[in-house]
Amino acid sequence: xxxxxxxxxxxxxxxxxxxxxxxxxxxxxxxxxxxxxxxxxxxxxxxxxxxxxxxxxxxxxxxxxxxxxxxxxxxxxxxxxxxxxxxxxxxxxxxxxxxxxxxxxxxxxxxxxxxxxxxxxxxxxxxxxxxxxxxxxxxxxxxxxxxxxxxxxxxxxxxxxxxxx
Amino acid sequence: xxxxxxxxxxxxxxxxxxxxxxxxxxxxxxxxxxxxxxxxxxxxxxxxxxxxxxxxxxxxxxxxxxxxxxxxxxxxxxxxxxxxxxxxxxxxxxxxxxxxxxxxxxxxxxxxxxxxxxxxxxxxxxxxxxxxxxxxxxxxxxxxxxxxxxx
Numbered sequence: 001x002x003x004x005x006x007x008x009x010x011x012x013x014x015x016x017x018x019x020x021x022x023x024x025x026x027x028x029x030x031x032x033x034x035x036x037x038x039x040x041x042x043x044x045x046x047x048x049x050x051x052x053x054x055x056x057x058x059x060x061x062x063x064x065x066x067x068x069x070x071x072x073x074x075x076x077x078x079x080x081x082x083x084x085x086x087x088x089x090x091x092x093x094x095x096x097x098x099x100x101x102x103x104x105x106x107x108x109x110x111x112x113x114x115x116x117x118x119x120x121x122x123x124x125x126x127x128x129x130x131x132x133x134x135x136x137x138x139x140x141x142x143x144x145x146x147x148x149x150x151x152x153x154x155x156x157x158x159x160x161x162x163x164x165x
Numbered sequence: 166x167x168x169x170x171x172x173x174x175x176x177x178x179x180x181x182x183x184x185x186x187x188x189x190x191x192x193x194x195x196x197x198x199x200x201x202x203x204x205x206x207x208x209x210x211x212x213x214x215x216x217x218x219x220x221x222x223x224x225x226x227x228x229x230x231x232x233x234x235x236x237x238x239x240x241x242x243x244x245x246x247x248x249x250x251x252x253x254x255x256x257x258x259x260x261x262x263x264x265x266x267x268x269x270x271x272x273x274x275x276x277x278x279x280x281x282x283x284x285x286x287x288x289x290x291x292x293x294x295x296x297x298x299x300x301x302x303x304x305x306x307x308x309x310x311x312x313x314x315x316x
Contacts, residue, residue, distance in 0.1 A: 050204030051223075066252065066269045069223045073230065079257065079264045080234050098220065103233065112229045115220045 012131035020056045051117035058124035070121040087119035089132040167285040195291045199251050205271035212278035224275040238280040241273035246293045
């Protein structure tokens, strides 16, 4: 998209899903990723309540009576004989993250765009690694702060009267 | 026996804080209501309105994977009803073989709408589903409940 994309650092840094935190005042969850081998280096991503619970179910390796959406995707890729090699958080624009999943079948690699929540949900179910590009990590320091502020602002606007603190 | 069903609408159920997908058969004689969660209803609603969201939603992502491998959804079938829970199967064609995958009806319907695949219901399900339940529920609805889909 942008002219600068060729000069961006696309090195991949592996992250693990550490926890899913409830944002009680809003209908969102925060998925906290931590850098592999460096657990103090965290990377939060805001997701919807449904997406957060899908990730939580996968973390807890909960077996639900009926397959959830990402269990269904897992069934599909198993039937197709496809292996999910890795998922990568590739971009951030206006505090919104973008991800790509890398699929492999018969030695051929294909990529599919996804929201990070779907990519992470699926990665946890098939035990494939999760990466963030160095470029996204470099840019998060400022964009993260913006995200925080934006979220805090919208939270305070909507719930000022009912907040206890 | 199975009957082809058409999606007639999506309603908010204020009593259960859930949504109801209304399926109706071709003869318009049988109605099959299926209760789904908020995010599932949202996904079905996006497909109904043919809205392309800025980022792929879960079922768009699902379809992208199938498209990447040229796998086709032939049909989806609501197969069973037990303890108020519906079960569905998705029939998929890939490289001259047909596969059947278990699913929740909400996922099956959200995917079928995106792939233009027909939706069927088994006769057992239509027979088992107590239509009185829906009628009773509809009778209890107040006029003001109808506006709630907008919110």
